Amino acid sequence: METEGIKLLAAVAAVSLTGIAAAFGEGWIASKAMEAMGRNPAVGKDMFTRMVTAMALVESIAIYGFVTTLIILFL
Numbered sequence: 001m002e003t004e005g006i007k008l009l010a011a012v013a014a015v016s017l018t019g020i021a022a023a024f025g026e027g028w029i030a031s032k033a034m035e036a037m038g039r040n041p042a043v044g045k046d047m048f049t050r051m052v053t054a055m056a057l058v059e060s061i062a063i064y065g066f067v068t069t070l071i072i073l074f075l
Contacts (some may be wrong), residue, residue, distance in 0.1 A: 007072055011069040011073050012069075014069045014072060015065050015068075017065070018061050018064065018066075018068075019065060021062075022058055025058040026055050026059065029054050029055055029058060030055070033048070033050070033051035
């Protein structure tokens, strides 16, 4: 296989795996936060802030995958 084909496969793998990992991570975080808020509604506001912060950190995984894909394709 030529180098362009290998680069394309690596780029597809990088962006798809990081996207899937980020999606599962965000879903799990939201699920557990809603579960915690359902058990103790008094901590809802504080829990929501922490959930959004954690989701932003998990979303950075997808951004890193996208940047890695761009590096693979254009360098």
